[in-house]
Structures are given as C-alpha cells and as structure tokens.
Amino acid sequence: MARRHPAATSAKRRAAPPNPSPTPPAADGSHPLLHAARRGDLRLFKRLVRDLDKGRGRHREVVDAAKEEGLGALHFAAGKGRLRVCRYLVEGLGVDVDAVDDAGRTPLLVALLRGIMDTASYLLDHGADPGKADDEGFAPLHHAATAGDRKMVELLLAKGVSVDPVCVDGTPLYAAAIEGHDEIMQILLENNADCNKKIPGIDTPLLVAITAPSVKCVKLLVEAGADVNDGILAPLVVAAEMKGSTACLKLLLEAGADPNVPDPAMEYDRHDATLLSDRSFCWLCLGDGHEALQDALACREMRPGWPNACYRQGEALMLLKDYGGACDAFLDAAKLDPGSPEIESALWKAMNSLKTSCGATQAV
Template identity: 40%
Template structure:
C-alpha cells in the first residue's frame, strides 16, 4: 500500500516514498540520486523526505519490502529507530503490518523493542507478536495497560493470547488489585480468550469478591457459565454487596442464567420457594421499593455526579458502581469513582479505577490524569510523573495535567533529596 498523497511535498519526494512502499529498488535509487543532486549526501537526502514524520524505511517496513529495508539500513545507514509524528518506528509499522520477516530483520539490525515515546502502548503492541517473543521480549512485563496478556484480553485477541500462553505468560498475573486476564476477558465478553485462559490454568476463584462467576453474572454472560462451572468456579461466593451470582442474575430477570445456576447454588435460607420463579420473585421483591434499581445508567451517573458535588463521596461511589453493573465498559464511570476514592483517602482503590479507565479509554488524557493523581496520593512520584507525561503526549495543551506533572516532579525532587 502506497503512502497517502502529501500536498506539502514535491512530486519527486512523493515518488520516492511510493518506490519505497512498492519495493522498487531501481526506481528508488534513481529518484534518490536526483534528490541528492550529486552532492554525495544520499542518506541525508533520503531521510529528509517524510510524510507525517514517516520516511522511506517506514513505508518499506509496513509493506514488508525487506530488500528495500536492507538497502536503506545497510547501505544508506538511515536511522532504524526514527519515529514518525506519533512516535511509531519502522519496527512498529512492520509489527502492525504483520510482516514477520521484516520484523526479524529490523530486530537483528538494531531496532529497539521499546520506544521512549508512548512506552506502555508500544510495549503492549510489540509483545503481541510471536517473533518478538522469540527475540527475547519479556512476556510478563507490565505497562500502564497491564501485561501483554491483559492487553490481548482487553482487545479480544485470542490469536495473540495463544502465542503468549504458548510462551508461558502468567495467566494469573493481577493488575490493579484484582483484575486477572480472565476477569478482563470476561468483561470484554471474549469466550475464546476465557477458554484459552482456563485451559492454561487460570485461577477460577479470582481475587477478592469480584470472582469470574460474579463478573459473568454481572455482565449476563449466559454462554460463559458452563466453562466456568466445569472449571470449578464456586457459585456460593458473594460479591462486595453480599449477593450471590444467582441473585445478580435474578435481579436482572435473566431466567436462563438462574436456571443454570440453581442446581449448583446452595439454598438461601430466606428464599422459601427454591425455584427459578421463586428466586426471581424474592430478589425483585426485595428491591422493588428501592428506586435506585429502576434508574438508567445515565441517570445513575448523573446522580453520582450530584452526590460528588455535595461532597457525599460514599453515595457517589455506590451510584457509580450501580451504573457500572449496567454499563461496565463506560470508562468515565471508573474515572469518576476514582476521584471519589481519592476524596475518601482510598488511594489503592483510586489507582485501580484509574488503571481500568486507562484500559477502557487509552487515548483519553483524563484517564492518565486520574492515574497520576492516585500515584501522587500514594507518594509514588516516579509513576505519577510517567502518568502525567503520558497525558501530556495525548493533550499537550492540558494545563491541569501540566500542573500535575509540575507538582509530581517537585515532589519527586524533594523525596530524593530527603
């Protein structure tokens, strides 16, 4: 695929990039010589031609033109780690293009695995490629989005997940207090990833009160119950509000889910009619007078914001949590709850929600700010600086993030001087 037509470069420069993308080495050399004009600075002439920061090596790498890459790297000695305007190197282009031979060549000739720009994102992308694992990338290294296995789960990329598991990735690595790859796979409704993780030995019990079965019940994942129960998931472990999976399913009137869970759930003493209809009736009767359960997610979010404004942070967290039960992929809910936790002095909970917000909204500067604020509260100034820097890369003009970064640097300097 040829690079887009760039109006701010001349016809000759455009032809050079097209020749690189097409792998036409003869045409490329002829155009490069014309651009050089006999000055003997062929490398500089070629490196000066770019489209949005991407040069000839980017174009060749993206389309798997390895012979062109060999010429550019070995004969002209262009910068193999040159980054485009977004921080992507030729290696990233080759990885995203799925060109294994080109990736191998670039790695063997000095391409770096991790770019200093957008490190977390690049690390996550790069490590989801088999050839990089063969080259020695750390299969369990952590970024702001968790481990590569967490990233594969959140992207529902079962192919990459299998590669990672084949290279012995830790399927029980916990990210932000209790989010294992299995929990993440359930949250994004990826049955293939869930089955792969269970087969690899994922802990079906989970961590804390947010178990895989609770996650399935909350999300209404009817097709997931069988594999979870067969793997040994305990249907008698309640969530943080004391509700069993069967009660969560009944609360949302999911009859089929209740039918599946009924035979494996221990009888609840207060439920006299231990049947599908009896459980649904019992659970809904208990909440029918509670108006909170009748509010839409958007209304719950609005009520949460109102509670926050009147400084009733506990009520706000409960309202945001209820909204999450109905709309679990809304990253702004985690952002809002994160600041509430901070106001209540719950730094780790604030950090957990900030991490989840970043996973759901990787391009949202506010998510980076929330993470930075949580790290500041926990006095982890190094990580706070990293989070604020990530936010500024996404929104360089954001004064709130800039001020946060300034404070983080100041605190870091003081802590090191102490």
Template identity: 35%
Template sequence: MKCLLKAGADPNVPDEFGRMPIEFAAICGPRQDVEILFPLTTRILFVKDWSVNGIMLHACLLPGQEFYESGLEQETARLKLQGKKALEDKDYHSAIKLYTKAMGLEIDDATLYSNRSLCFLQIGDGDKAFADAYTCRMKRPDWPKAWYRLGAAQMFLKACDAFLGGFKIDPGSAEIENALREALNALRISRGAKKT
C-alpha cells in the first residue's frame, strides 16, 4: 500500500461498488492499512466517529456487506477465467495482467500465483516465476502443483545461469549452445505435460 501511495495512487477514489479505499482496507485488511490511509483520506461525512476505530466499526456495519463481498468474488472468478483463457491462447502477457488484477482482490488464492508463475516461465522471466512459485508454495505447502512450480522455476534459473554463463565465456561453443537448447526444450516439455 505504501508503494502505491508513493507512486501517486489516490486514496480518495471509490471502487466500482462505491467503497473508499479506507473502507475496503477496514473490511479486508489489517488495522495497519487503515492507519496508513487515515491521514490521507478526506473525511467520509456519514462516518460519525472519524477515527481509525470509528472507521473499523463503520466498515463492520456497512449495509450490503454480503453483496459487496460476493461482487468481489464474482470479479475475481471473472478475472481468473479470462486469465486461464489467455494462458490457453499463449497470450502470457495478458494472462499475467489478469492474474495480477485478480490477486488485488484475492491475495490468498495460491492458484493465481501458480498460474502467473507458469506465465513468467513461458516468457523467460525466471526470477518472477520463482517469486510466484515460492509464494504459492508458502500459501499451500500441501499442494503438489505448488512444489512443481517451484521446482520448474528453480530448474529454469539454474539451467539458464549455468549454460548462459558458459556461453558468455565461449559464445562459439556448439556444445554449450546445444546443452542450453536441450535444457530449455526439456523444461518446455515438462511444463506442457503439467499445465494448469
């Protein structure tokens, strides 16, 4: 949240359901998020007790809370479905954007991290693939696919580091070039067999 605010995000713009960021933070986030937003938020007139505690209480009593939460769930499901379609169409950049938006609504969904990790692998961004795979595994340590994604990302990073390092030293080496090609092909085959 601090990064978003530093980048210029406006804490006084409501979402598509009319909720202010501070209200959303009080509903879905820890108290610390409300404390960060409080001095930057213009007073909401219908909140009687304009304090961090008052906002927390106000958020709990908001009418239509179930509708709001179901709207978030529906939007998350829509984004996940669109992300899956983009992934199937091999439009990895669009899939990454869609999964990232869905994560903004449902940060604890391990499948979003798993799928985005796969997308990052497909575009050759091993560091981001590893970060998402690691997060996926932390969220669902009992899920075999989380471990698979982590292994695929580690294999990609290690293979690329080793073979690219050798190739930089000896760019004319057909042996190193072939080994790199074989490692990447093996990784592609392995990923193709274990798609989402």
C-alpha cells in the first residue's frame, strides 16, 4: 500500500474503534472488609467492622481505612451491585459517596463502568456528583453513552451535567458514535451536544461515526449541522476507504461534501495513489465520470501494477459509456488480480454493455 499520512493511518485503526471506557479497577478486594463488601455479605461486613473497631465506636473510620489502590468498600460494593451494602455504607455510616480511588474514580463511575445502572441510580439519588470525572476526564455521561443506556443518559442530563465533558477520547457524542448508539446520539444532540467539537489528536464526531461505521449516526450528525468537509481527513476520503460505507458516502455527498476540498492527507502526500483512488470513487458517486477518470489515470500512473487503479479507471469509463476502454481496463485489473469476483463481475458487465452498444449501432 502507498505510504499513508499519519492521520490516515489513525483513521484506519479507528475502523474497529476501541471501547472508549477506561479499564475497570483491577484490585481484587483481598482485605477482609473489602472482600465482604464485594461479595455483598452485609452480616459478615458488619461483624468485621465491629471486630476491627474494638469497641471504640468509630465504625466509619474503620471502613474508610480499608482501601486497595484507593478503592474503598463503597467502590467494591457499587462495582458488584451490592445495594444492601451500599445502603449501609451511605445511609448507616455516612461514608463519602464521592470518594475517589487512585485513578480519580468515584463509586458512581465504577458502577457505570461495569454497567450496574440500578446501583448508579441509587448513588445519584443519595448525593453522588453526576458530573464528577476521573483523572483522564471520563465523566458519568461518557460511560452511560458508551453503554447505550437511554434512561441513565436522560437522568444525568436531567441533573444538569454538561453534555460535552471532554476526556482523552472525546465527548459523550464521540462515545455514542464509536459504539453506533444512534438513539443516545439523538438525545445528546437534542440537548445541544456540539456536533463539530474538535479535540486535539482526535477526529470529529462525524469521522468517528463514518469509521464505526454507523449510517444512522452519520445521518444524525449531518442533519445536526456537522461540517461534511472538515476533519483530520476529509470525511469523503474516509468514507471511500471504508468497506461497507457506500451509504455514508452518499449521505455526505447529498449534504454537500465536496471532493475538491483540499484534504490534509492529500496535501501531505500528493503522490498517494490510494487517496487518488478514494477520490475517484467519490467522483463516481457524484456521477462525474470525467473527474473520476482523471483521478483514476493519475492513480494508475503512480501505481501501474495496482489492480485497484485499473478497476477505478474501468468504472470511470463505464460511467462515460466507453465500454471498449472499460473492458481493457478491467482486463488489465483481472490480469493483476486473477480470480477477483468483483473484477470478473465488472469485466463481464462491461463486455455485455459493449456487445449491446455495438448491436444497437449496427441496427441503426
């Protein structure tokens, strides 16, 4: 493959984007008190508290002292959905509902990270800060958006949290785009999430949705006013690169995406045949055979032994109804990539079109 612009390489990696959530806490709760909280054994937990307290009457201090990697009893109980233990800790002992571990995570974040929404709701009802983020900026809304939990997203927004908190992987809108949660994306957009938010080193929400790929999310972003010509890479180029993104490409074109808009990757390397092939495909979708052929010919000149360059030339010639030239181009592609079903199908179609065209000419 031709040398890629660094941004293009990162876009390719995002074709199978990672879950934007941080890793769940690794501590195992080996401390007896934490182990009991994790298991949800309230009777054992209370007995251990009494034993460790030794009659001093400082039960909360005993509980607060038991930590692993900053994780306290409430973190462990919340992370396993042990509501009875959570109630005892919060209502019985008055532990800090927003205590943080060594990574800045609150019990609410731990519950959300593990997808335990009933416990998260309980903590919110009992004073947990709905907007408190961890050390990497992950806020409760990021986790709710990643999980695709509509009720939790609506609950957090109803409590007045920012719709655009920024973490190392973007805003909750990015999380919804990565996971393809179009319903969550719609809620966020209805609450004025910034569809053109730019985070240094990260693509726009639109580019993330394209690489997911999620046609529904792309459509929502376009309808919300996302800039279809902006990004580390031009959205059209990214959509052209992605297999199965033809629908996204058409949406972008219908929304006014322009193949002529200078692409940062193209500016970086004007001799990147892959980018020319991608742009040729964009012109094809626009129905402009002449521009498509121009890029295809330039692509083939750069990489004469690349079957995709020949294939793009054949497609452009088919659009221009030069069926003889298309047959030659597809035949060249077939020689370079024998056995390709896509090329064989295109060649067969071109030959039939040529035959039909010749027959019609003779009839006249």
